[in-house]
Amino acid sequence: MKEQLLKLEEQAKDSLSAVTDAKGLEELRVKFLGKKGEITAILKQMGKLSAEERPVMGQLANKIRSDIEEAITNKQNAIKQRLAQKKLIEETIDVTLPGKKVKTGHAHPLDATLEEVEQVFLGMGFDIVEGPEVETDHYCFEALNMPKSHPARDTQDTFYINENVVLRTQTSSVQIRTMEQRKPPIRIISPGRVYRSDTVDATHSPLFHQIEGLVIDKGVTMADLKGTLELLMKRLYGEETKVRFRPHHFPYTEPSAEVDLMCFNCKGAGCPMCKQEGWIELLGAGMVHPKVLEGCGIDPEEYSGFAFGIGLERIAMGRYKVNDMRLLYENDVRFLSQF
């Protein structure tokens, strides 16, 4: 019997090594371990054995059974693994095929830029204030120290609705509306559309966007104006950004300044992009004129403040290297989908 069992074990091992698929393995399992299998058949003969032999044989038979079982399980796992491997290989795809398009919208470069600017100012405690685009001559000019005969009006070609109503040429009009409504301290920016009768070309548009800023408080200095604008420029153009302040004239600020950004193309050496100047004119700013404060009921002896006006188009075009302003208003999807 012992020989029978050992022979069976050997037989099983031989058959197992020849098996390659799950079906053959199952057949083997039935053949050796099944109810009508060969081990069972041998064990049926146990009755013929002596009482001493029986437990010894029983033990041996059980060991052989469990050995075969283990061998089958191992084989089973190996086959499974091989199949899984095969499947993975079969499932290989060309990962260089194009991805499936997900349709998402694209923010307009002007609005994307504006949101960033707004974020910088919100962080510095500036509220965002809106004002009308169709505006009275009073808010657009008179209250900004620009009476009707003022020569500075010639520099802003104005669209008129009638003698007293204009399309605002600057968001500075919101300064006045804000100062009339709020008491200092005031910290606001006012972004929006402005209008000047410039014919459309690569750098001009009769409609464009400005961001006006206004700060009024006790003890606000020109140094604060510089600090605020330098911070904005660094946030927008990077820590390495250099700006310069240059005296200028606006009727509603005194002292007034124009702020130039060091040309990011030539780093100040002079190139065609900056017309050999090394600097690109970026914005106008200044300390709010005492007459403007007085006109809004704010005592210039007690309060001071600064204001600035930034052209949004210029910033956006610089950031995205857009060389023609018309693209911003044409809304060609091939342009819009680049951002």
Add this chain to the structure above:
Amino acid sequence: MDLSLRWLKDYVDIDVPIKELVSGLTISGSKVECFEEEGAFLSNVVVGKVLEIERHPDSDHMFTTQIDVGEGEPVQIVTGAQNVRKGDFVPVAKHKSTVLHEGKQVKITKGKLRGVASNGMLCSLAELGLTINDFPYAIEDGIFILGDDVDRTIGMDIRKAIGFDDTRIEFEITSNRPDCLSVTGLARETAATFGLPFKLKKPEYKGIDGKASDYVDIKIENTKLCPRYMGGIVKNVKIKPSPRWVRERLRASGVRPINNLVDITNLVMLEYGSPMHAFDLRYVEGGKIRIRNAKPGEKITTLDGVERELSEEMLVIADEKKPVAVAGVMGGEYSGIMEDTNTVVFESASFDGASVRMTAKKLGMRTDASARYEKGLDPENTYHALMRAFELVEQLGAGEVVREYTDEDYSDKTPKSVEFDAKWINDFLGTDIPEEDMIKYLNSLELEVKDGRVYAPYFRIDIGCKSDIAEEVARLYGYNRIPSTIIRGVAQAQLTPKQVFERKIRRNMLALGASECETFSFISPKFFDKINIPADSKLRNTVLISNPLGEDTSVMRTSIIPSMCEVLARNINYRNKAATLFELGNEYIPVEDEVLPQEPVRLCIGLYDTEEPFKFFELKGMIEELLDKSGLEDYEIARPGENTVFAEAVSFHPGRAAVIKTADGKEIGIFGELAPAVSENYKIKERLYIAKILIPELMESCVEVKTYKPLPKFPASVRDLSVVCDESLPAAEIEKAVKKAVGNILESVTLFDVYTGSQIEKGKKSISYSITMRSADGTLTDEQTDKAMDKVFRALEELGAVLRS
């Protein structure tokens, strides 16, 4: 303002590289736009002397010359010019030189002309880039024979020899500094910027005995518009070209030299910033000059030969009978200097800036004079200008100055002063500039500090308050030396609910796959025709621009829809296959009895797709998602009725348009397919899908923050349902009926099929829904769901919808 560097150096010994000069002036406030070297296009052109000249052996109109150019051996040059003689000094373009030809730079090299070697070229004025005005003794169609006003050193660079080597600097002068529209003004700024002395000499003249008033009687009738008028007489004038130093200074300043007297008036204007005029006394009728307002209907033919009608608010210079000049703008036809002029009246006057500006604008003629006057020149200027003119007349030998001039002076002579407070200035600027330095800066600009006050010189019309003084200090100290600080104090900033909502809409539209547009707020009135708006529509009541650039941008839009249509049509014309776009923009709605219109914000969505043309339900899906995300919890989609608030409803396909109604019945949006006729108007084949949503109205109906609804604890029961009904029965009615019938256990009712065709009676449709019911209190029993479904069947039967068997 174009400044001659040579002229500037008459007044200040500036000797720094040009780049340093222009950047220094720009930083101190006189902004340089650009600078240009005169005659930079000339190279290797020198002074030569004609040693020999003989006829060309093979040509009857050319000559062969031997020219001494200072190189030992003479140079042989062939010329076609007829005016060259032996011994003449001429400009010689040597081998490998550049000159101008028909306005363009060309290279001259040696070659042969009809077999004779020619090693360069003799030049005419035009080839040097000059005209007869620059050298009146030269001839236009021949070689420029150098006269004795030229340095005729043989071999000398021609630019240096004839003084064509100045540098022209172009400044952008702001309107508050008309004093800088002059050489002396800019020289003063240069001196102050670089810490150099400013060398202004007081003009002097000898004159001959006599009084101007013996020649002409001058009276100001409107002293408000003309506070000062000075008249001087010059007799026995000798009209001739000005000397070279005058001509080259004018040329570099962009002014054409004419003759000595005219040149003097121009020279004084450029040098002192004060315009002058010279009248021929013969044409001043009655020997009287009156400064008065024009009379009704009065006309004048100005120097440019145009007859102009004057109005009563305009100021004129008149003789006994007629206006002879428009004050501060331009002289009359016969008022100027002529070849045979014998006696002239020099006018140096001060006019009201606003009045000159208005007059020049109304007459449509802005001149060098009006550009200066309109900024408000100080009356004191007129005196200095006249003195300088007298000095120049004598210096140039242009005539005899009658010593006593007429001075009608009504001007206010009170010196302007403002408080000087060094501490306040430092506090205001955020600086720490010592008081002595401030005073030094101010003095260098001729602003005098005395007894705690700053006294402004007459030419500084812009000084009026403390901050003006702060600016003067700051710009000479250097704006870029002012420290950069952060504003003190804390401030809380927050977006308004409107801003928050609009940002949310924008973000959601981007997430829904729409790209953002920016279109012009002004449109053409024809845009309304394009979207089929009837002539009597309220949309045509627009805010009109009285001076538009063109019809295309002449009215403020009352509807955002045509702007989007333009964009879609443009994209179609660009052959872009599809577009999904949105704009969050204003409409401009006139309000009766209000000065300003309302400017409500609208969301406009626009779609087309050339490959899958039908986009209605895509658009509707976007809108539903947007409304849901915006926090609109209860609304209805319906066909626009007769009384819809949207005047643009007529632009839509009548069968493919819908409005969005809030729970309280307010229409807050319209969307759908535009009528095919609209596409035709845009000359496109594609159908356009458009939505317009009223943002403030939507915001009002939305919840700001959504409330969490607990997740279900019990399973749902789902029943499917197919009914057959009239094709015209809106699905929304069925849904409404289902909702009402099922009541509060209804979770959702979802359409999954609509069928019309052979299996169904004509005029009918089969419509299928999946109805999900759930209770928060327990698992629904079959009886409960059956009971609900029975109610549904009965409700649908009432609508004429029967269960599909």
